[in-house]
Amino acid sequence: MDRSSERHTDGDRAARLPEEVAAGNTAQAEAWNGDDGEYWVRQRAHQEARYRRLTPRLMAAAGIRADSRVLDIGCGSGGTSLEAARAAAEGAVLGVDLSGPMLAEARKQAATAGLPQATFAQGDAQVHDFGAAAFDAVLSRFGVMFFADPEAAFRNIAHALRPGGRLAFLCWRDLAQNAYLTVPFEALAPYVQPPDFGAPGEPGPFSLADTARIRTLLEGAGFDGISVDAVDEPMWMGTDEDDAVASLTDTPMVRKMLAAADEEARAGALAALRHTMAAHRGPDGVTLGSASWLVTARRR
Numbered sequence: 001m002d003r004s005s006e007r008h009t010d011g012d013r014a015a016r017l018p019e020e021v022a023a024g025n026t027a028q029a030e031a032w033n034g035d036d037g038e039y040w041v042r043q044r045a046h047q048e049a050r051y052r053r054l055t056p057r058l059m060a061a062a063g064i065r066a067d068s069r070v071l072d073i074g075c076g077s078g079g080t081s082l083e084a085a086r087a088a089a090e091g092a093v094l095g096v097d098l099s100g101p102m103l104a105e106a107r108k109q110a111a112t113a114g115l116p117q118a119t120f121a122q123g124d125a126q127v128h129d130f131g132a133a134a135f136d137a138v139l140s141r142f143g144v145m146f147f148a149d150p151e152a153a154f155r156n157i158a159h160a161l162r163p164g165g166r167l168a169f170l171c172w173r174d175l176a177q178n179a180y181l182t183v184p185f186e187a188l189a190p191y192v193q194p195p196d197f198g199a200p201g202e203p204g205p206f207s208l209a210d211t212a213r214i215r216t217l218l219e220g221a222g223f224d225g226i227s228v229d230a231v232d233e234p235m236w237m238g239t240d241e242d243d244a245v246a247s248l249t250d251t252p253m254v255r256k257m258l259a260a261a262d263e264e265a266r267a268g269a270l271a272a273l274r275h276t277m278a279a280h281r282g283p284d285g286v287t288l289g290s291a292s293w294l295v296t297a298r299r300r
């Protein structure tokens, strides 16, 4: 078998990693520079539509002014960086992310939108040198739950903020409260192996579900005025059941689950998923509940 194309692909992915990545964050860097990052680029517009009820809540909490210097942690394809740049028309926004492909997309979006005040850097926010007190505001939309050493990461983020500067981020509450995940996975469960979201507290989407942990981390990193508010907003899943199924089955996690099943199980899984999505279709398309924390704090 000719494996040269495989070697070529691996080489490309290694070349895409940031120069400095904390040892514990290498697996995340590889994932976000591989299938996960490519999926997020492909589905950028869909993801933005998914978050359309959540993003305004974050932006309102971030307190960005026309001249603010803003840091967007785990900015991905730049959706919130562009929003921040619109608010900071005379300021500057830096989006930082592990993912080369997602940052390439973010740069493209910023150029198309005519927002040169938004710039992007590839780096690991846990260790990246942002400079001391270089920002007035730090925000993140679901980009702060993946650190191997969250204590070090939030200290590094605090160091980048000026005293009195504001931190605002969204992170997920427990999986069980997030119907946008439990409902599709319950439909798939009779046919395929369940997904693995990692152990509680481990780096992953639900690592900051515990509010006591959030407070401990932020107090230890040098923040006060910490507030943690529940946000319960519908998550838009697609224009109709076919669009929702197409988007869900494009995620690397569901693709792997379906690929491991035999043909009959796969057909059953897809039919069950479509049936469930149709049951949640309303005038705005398919929607399911989501549960996140909106966290705000001030740098001491």
Ligand SMILES: C[S@@+](CC[C@H](N)C(=O)[O-])C[C@H]1O[C@@H](n2cnc3c(N)ncnc32)[C@H](O)[C@@H]1O
Residues within 6 Å of the ligand: 025, 028, 032, 047, 073, 074, 075, 076, 077, 078, 079, 080, 096, 097, 098, 099, 102, 123, 124, 125, 126, 140, 141, 142, 143, 144, 146, 147
């Ligand atoms: C769930 S995605 C959210 C992306 C983006 N904030 C959005 O809302 O579209 C999580 C993002 O965090 C980034 N990320 C994870 N760990 C990171 C780290 N240590 N440093 C910088 N970015 C990180 C990933 O590369 C990914 O783009």
